[in-house]
Amino acid sequence: DGGITQSPKYLFRKEGQNVTLSCEQNLNHDAMYWYRQDPGQGLRLIYYSQIVNDFQKGDIAEGYSVSREKKESFPLTVTSAQKNPTAFYLCASSVNTEAFFGQGTRLTVV
Amino acid sequence: AQSVTQLDSQVPVFEEAPVELRCNYSSSVSVYLFWYVQYPNQGLQLLLKYLSGSTLVKGINGFEAEFNKSQTSFHLRKPSVHISDTAEYFCAVTRRRGGSNYKLTFGKGTLLTVNP
Numbered sequence: 001d002g003g004i005t006q007s008p009k010y011l012f013r014k015e016g017q018n019v020t021l022s023c024e025q026n027l028n029h030d031a032m033y034w035y036r037q038d039p040g041q042g043l044r045l046i047y048y049s050q051i052v053n054d055f056q057k058g059d060i061a062e063g064y065s066v067s068r069e070k071k072e073s074f075p076l077t078v079t080s081a082q083k084n085p086t087a088f089y090l091c092a093s094s095v096n097t098e099a100f101f102g103q104g105t106r107l108t109v110v
Numbered sequence: 111a112q113s114v115t116q117l118d119s120q121v122p123v124f125e126e127a128p129v130e131l132r133c134n135y136s137s138s139v140s141v142y143l144f145w146y147v148q149y150p151n152q153g154l155q156l157l158l159k160y161l162s163g164s165t166l167v168k169g170i171n172g173f174e175a176e177f178n179k180s181q182t183s184f185h186l187r188k189p190s191v192h193i194s195d196t197a198e199y200f201c202a203v204t205r206r207r208g209g210s211n212y213k214l215t216f217g218k219g220t221l222l223t224v225n226p
Contacts, residue, residue, distance in 0.1 A: 045213060088151075097159065099214060
């Protein structure tokens with residue numbers, strides 16, 4: 001089945017540690033996105049990429065980094081510089097005016 | 111820049127009652143409009159979208175929405191809800207553009223709770 005796979009579903013990390021969230025798609029989409037979701041805040045764009053080896057900051061990029069070495073993969077690293085990383089993270093890809101979302105990764109920093 | 115306001119953070123209704131979830135947007139350019147649904151601990155699923163043409167858009171699961179340009183609104187409606195419609199609903203907007211990049215701006219969401 002075509003789709004977007006995010007892993008892991010749940011992630012626990014200690015404060016001060018970097019952590020990388022995986023996002024893989026087999027939809028052959030050029031554009032990919034990372035959103036952060038907090039209760040009552042909707043979704044906010046962290047980073048997006050239109051093509052391989054290119055990406056742009058979204059509205060809340062501070063404390064995050066990404067790479068796009070392959071069309072299928074768009075991993076997100078939450079660095080120790082992110083002051084409040086506990087959240088639900090959603091990856092998406094898009095084509096022809098429709099965005100497709102993964103099932104999300106819930107990150108909890110303890 | 112675009113912005114989206116969902117006027118109700120929570121909407122409780124009884125099963126088989128009609129429901130309307132309200133969404134207003136702000137943009138200086140032409141936009142596309144979307145409604146997404148999210149079940150607990152899941153990703154988002156597209157309910158419907160307005161691109162152009164008829165202002166009444168029908169989506170999945172019996173939902174429909176009406177685009178009103180003069181009021182900059184895109185309210186979501188369903189004539190009779192089911193328990194299974196309990197979820198969070200997000201309105202989103204993106205500017206019209208070419209290519210495959212559609213950065214979405216989301217509202218804060220409306221939690222629809224359908225009670226028996």
